[in-house]
Amino acid sequence: MNKKRNTIVNKDLLTDNYKDILDDPEINIVVEVIGGMNPAFEYIKSALKRGKHVVTANKEVVANYLEELLELSEKNNKRIFFEASVGGGIPIIKSLSQIALINDITQIKGIINGTSNFILTKMVDDCTSFNDSLALAKELGYAEANAKDDVEGDDVARKLSILSSLAFKTKVSAESILYRGISSIDKIDILNFKNMNKSIKLIATAIKDDNRISACVEPTLIEENSQFATVNNCFNMISITGNTVQELQFYGQGAGEKPTANAVVSDIIDAIKPTYSVCSLKKYKEKYDIDAHIFNGDYYFRVTTSGEKENEDIINLLIKSKISYEILEKTCNLVLKIKSIYEDKMDKFISKFKTRYENFCYVRIAK
Amino acid sequence: MNKKRNTIVNKDLLTDNYKDILDDPEINIVVEVIGGMNPAFEYIKSALKRGKHVVTANKEVVANYLEELLELSEKNNKRIFFEASVGGGIPIIKSLSQIALINDITQIKGIINGTSNFILTKMVDDCTSFNDSLALAKELGYAEANAKDDVEGDDVARKLSILSSLAFKTKVSAESILYRGISSIDKIDILNFKNMNKSIKLIATAIKDDNRISACVEPTLIEENSQFATVNNCFNMISITGNTVQELQFYGQGAGEKPTANAVVSDIIDAIKPTYSVCSLKKYKEKYDIDAHIFNGDYYFRVTTSGEKENEDIINLLIKSKISYEILEKTCNLVLKIKSIYEDKMDKFISKFKTRYENFCYVRIAK
Structure with a gap:
């Protein structure tokens, strides 16, 4: 109520009692930011139940309860808009919803976390460590005090859950997405990536293949001259491939006050104008298996070791685990290329590996 | 009526008399392709007048009569959709219309002709001549028998007229756009571009600056690692910069049966669902000067000459015209970098120059 604002707001319009908003029949649209x-989830639900359209920027709520919210919206004949939940100012939710009406969407691929992309850009451009880049991101307001969700992939998994649910017309929960972040990437890795002429990006991918959906979020090495490699700093890029429209890409600032406000206002206009609405997922009958296990490919794998003895131990461990590898460097940094491995096998190996080793990093190498 | 089709259509539904469609009260939406x-323009007008929504893929009609059609649509309370007129399957008209509602748009930049982009890609990748690449484009169905509009910039100017009218909320006619195409680019030029580490693209640009709008279409040399340089073959990319949303980019297949059909069907859904509509330009009071003359910069300029004497003549002509230059090559190909010149001055110089010389090429160098 007493918060300092850049704009003068008539105090009579303010309340800190949510019931005042629910009970006011003149309020047709509730914006949750x-x-x-x-209490955001409860507020959104009760607004819909009380016959109000809802505009939200809340990716946590949307990722967890998209299915329920769309049903509730349909049941109450009110609409829910969440453009600001993914991709900042990029009109991706609206575009994707429309594309999904006409197309069989087979793939979504994106750089959808501005904070981690900013950190990776700084690490590459200025040769700074992960921690220094993170500190800079906080200083510039690109990362919050607790940046775990941004750098460890949680935020990306939530956004990918929203995008793939809309694209594939079925609930793809964040829990079904195998994800990890960028905090284990070291200066030495960045140097190695440069020598391989590759760019490093935190890439979210979801693929539909027959009756199977696979979704994962991984730091990935891509070709330096590829389109995703041109996405730097806080920018986001999302690629959607549909059977009639083919591949579309959307690029823009993924976060920040103004682009996010732009998405919210855009939703408010849609709520006023009656324009599009997102269909309830229940309408679609298709059933899919959802996992992350069709991803197969190579990995860059670096372990900082105490020397030759430990290097040999690790190599023996790989041989024992029947994992093919190629040695790229064998100093106090053992650098390997793990060859043609399924993601679940790699995941299993790593979960054992990390009980014994600490300072290591593995990164998918895109085909 | 008797055309062979891939789909079986009930003959009772077909007519070659447009009045049958106008007079049928059960027809609510007319799709003009x-x-x-x-007669397309007349058909569209009479459909709106008779209370039918119109979906069209016709960039010629839309570029020439956008203002009139939007007014007619508003007057008759029916809507006109033209997503397929620009950018094939890219949802650019819908996105741009919404962005323009919230933003002060300051710049549009795009690769918006798939045919010419395909030809340039082939010339660069396969070292083929313009004519051979054009022949290949025709063979593959990427260019029509008469490809003049595609390769000489007419088509791009029309599309830029549509985009900039929507963005700047005022009529920007194709006639007010200074444009040229790619047919004068020679194998030797492509080689020179490569040596300069530049990529060549046919770029459409429209800028709003205070009360002035400048729009032009020019073959342009851009950095090899820039985002527009990654746009190859038939793909299109459109960048929009607004004051709140910042820069957005949209990328996708710019032509082809399926992506275009996708855009048309997407419009039909919008027509059925009542969703968005494009505002009449008349609502906006701003007045702008429209010209192409604020563009200032460097040019690559190549003339194939009979030798030293002619080279000297040309250099004297430049000196007489007070044009600064730098000599890059002085053989039977005189290759110059023209420095910091306004587009209208360059245009004037070239129109004189081409009365005396035939085999030459000039290309903007992006800053």
């Missing part, structure tokens, strides 16, 4: 799960 | 100015 509280963030976090509680 | 005839192309060309006549």
Whole structure:
């Protein structure tokens, strides 16, 4: 109520009692920009139940309860808009919803976390460490005090959950997405990536293949001259491939006050104008298996070791685990290329590996 | 009526008399995919007047009569959709219309002709001549028998006229756009571009600057690692910069049966669902000067000459015209970098120059 604002707001319009909003029949649209799960989720639900359209920027709530919210919206004949939940100012939710009406969407691929992309850009351009780049991101307001969700992939998994649910017309929960972040990437890795003429990006991918959906989020090495490699700093890029429209790409600032506000206002206009609405996922009958295990490919794998003895131990461990590899460097940094491995096998190997080793990094190499 | 089709259509549904469609009160939406100015423009107008929504893929009609059609649509309370007129399957008209509602748009930049982009890609990748690449484009169905509009920039100017009218909320006619195409680019030029580490693209640009709009279409040399340089073959890319959303980019297949059909069907859904509509330009009061003359920069300029004497003549002509230059090569190909010149001055110089010389090429060098 007493918060300092850049704009003068008539105090009579303000309240800190949510019931005042629900009970006001003149309020047709509720904009939720509280963030976090509680009390936002309850507020959104009760607004829909009370016959109000909802505009939200809350990716946590949308990722967890998209299915329920769309049903509730349909049941109450009110609409829910969440353009600001993914991709900042990029009109991706609206475009994707429309594309999904006409197309059989087979793939979504994206750089959808501005903070981690900013950190990777700094690490590459200025040769700074992960921690220094993160500190700079916080200083510039690109990362919050607790940046775990941004750098460890949680945020990306949530956004990919929203995008793939809309694209594939079935609930793809964040929990079904195998994900990891960028915090284990070291200066030495960045140097190695440069020598391989590759760019490093945190890439979210979801693929539909017959009756199977696979979704994962991984730091990935891509060709230096590829389109995703041109996405730097806080920018996002999302690629959608549909059977009639083919591949589309959307690029723009993924975060920041103004682009996010732009997405929210854009939703408010849609709520006023009656324009599009997102269909309930229930309408679609298709059933899919959802996992991350069709991804097969090579990995860059670096372990900082105490020397030759430990290097040999690790190599023996790989041989024992029947993992093919190629040695790229064998100093106090053992650098390997793990060859043609399924993601679940790699994941299993790593979960064992990390009980014994600490300072290591593995990164998918895109085909 | 008797055309062979891939789909079986009940003959009772077909007619070659347009009045049958106009007079049928059960028809609410008319889809115009005839192309060309006549009779398409009359058909569209009468459909709106008779209370039918119109979906069209006709960039010629839309570029020439956008203002009139939007007014007519508003007057009759029916809507006109033209997503397929620019960018094939890219949802650019819909996105741009919404962005323009919220933003002060300052720049549009795009590769918006798939045919010419395909030809340039082939010339660069396969070292083929313009004519051979054009022949290949025709063979593959990427260019029509008469490809003049595609390769000489007419088509790009029309599309830029549509995009900039929507973006700047005022009529920007194709006639007010200074444009040229790619047919004068020679194998030797492609070789020179490669040696300069530049990529060549046919770029459409429109800028709003205070009360002035400048729009032009020119073959342009851009950095090899820039985003527009990654746009190859038939793909299109459109960049929009607004004051709140910042820069957005949209990328996808710019032509082809399926992506275009995708855009048309997407419009039909919008027509059925009542969703968005494009505002009449008349609502906006701003007045702008429209010209192409604020563009200032460097040019690559190559003339194939009979030798030293002619080279000297040309250099004297430049000196007489007070044009600064740098000599890059002085053989039977005189290759110059023209420095910091306004587009209208360059245009004037070239129109004199081409009365005396035939085999030459000039290309903007992006800053």
